[in-house]
Amino acid sequence: MANFIDYCKYYGDKDFNEVPFNDVDALILAELSYLNFSEVISILPNTIENVSKAYFSVVTNEKIKNKLNVYKYAHNLFGNVKNTLRFKDILMTNYSRIVDTEKQFGAITFEYNDWIYISYEGTNEYMSGWREDFDLSNKFPVPSQTLAIGYLNKEAKKHKKIYVGGHSKGGNLAMSACMEQNFLKRYQVDYVFNFDGPGFLPEILNSKKLTKIDKKIKNYYPFESIVGMIFDSVGDKKIVKSNAYQVFQHDLHTWMWEDNKFITA
Numbered sequence: 001m002a003n004f005i006d007y008c009k010y011y012g013d014k015d016f017n018e019v020p021f022n023d024v025d026a027l028i029l030a031e032l033s034y035l036n037f038s039e040v041i042s043i044l045p046n047t048i049e050n051v052s053k054a055y056f057s058v059v060t061n062e063k064i065k066n067k068l069n070v071y072k073y074a075h076n077l078f079g080n081v082k083n084t085l086r087f088k089d090i091l092m093t094n095y096s097r098i099v100d101t102e103k104q105f106g107a108i109t110f111e112y113n114d115w116i117y118i119s120y121e122g123t124n125e126y127m128s129g130w131r132e133d134f135d136l137s138n139k140f141p142v143p144s145q146t147l148a149i150g151y152l153n154k155e156a157k158k159h160k161k162i163y164v165g166g167h168s169k170g171g172n173l174a175m176s177a178c179m180e181q182n183f184l185k186r187y188q189v190d191y192v193f194n195f196d197g198p199g200f201l202p203e204i205l206n207s208k209k210l211t212k213i214d215k216k217i218k219n220y221y222p223f224e225s226i227v228g229m230i231f232d233s234v235g236d237k238k239i240v241k242s243n244a245y246q247v248f249q250h251d252l253h254t255w256m257w258e259d260n261k262f263i264t265a
Contacts, residue, residue, distance in 0.1 A: 122168030171197020
């Protein structure tokens, strides 16, 4: 099975003019938002190639060996995208990481020529993030959703084509952020990528502000999705083949692709 490290090998020498930005690219950039760039924030904005040099000088394999798998996978993936023609010149800007007793929020913007990709971090090891996940069952917005809305509102001032995405809670933040923008800023957003993120309470699901962006939302779920089946979403929905079972399919590195597209199931 080809994984996303293989994607970097097969398509790494092809720029976005040769192979346009696609859903697999969106997933890769979504996963990179899990990395903690706090120790290298002083050199941002900068290209992926240059940021990676600073990042790997302080975040070693030894330093992350006891971290969650999602960090290890993202760390390894970053090591493979950093020198590719396809990704190395993408600019990394406006990194945000806010964690306290009430919230867990992370976001970063990837900028390339005429487009930007806003990537929201999913739930990590902090208890406040898990608390927010449970709060999604009875309130809107939770603190990280409010932060996500403000982040997109600020980034949309760049007047470029916008992609927004995230994995797990990050996918929910991407949808939340887009639906709360005014008409002009919603219009700038081409697509919202939700990778196995939970949906919304019924009153939000049926609201006009969410249905107004339904044609922009691209939902991807593994065929035994659990997290993404919490509540419902609007927009296009695709079921992706995975080589894992049940809840372990939530891991993006188990998702299968071919010819720069996800294999559907």
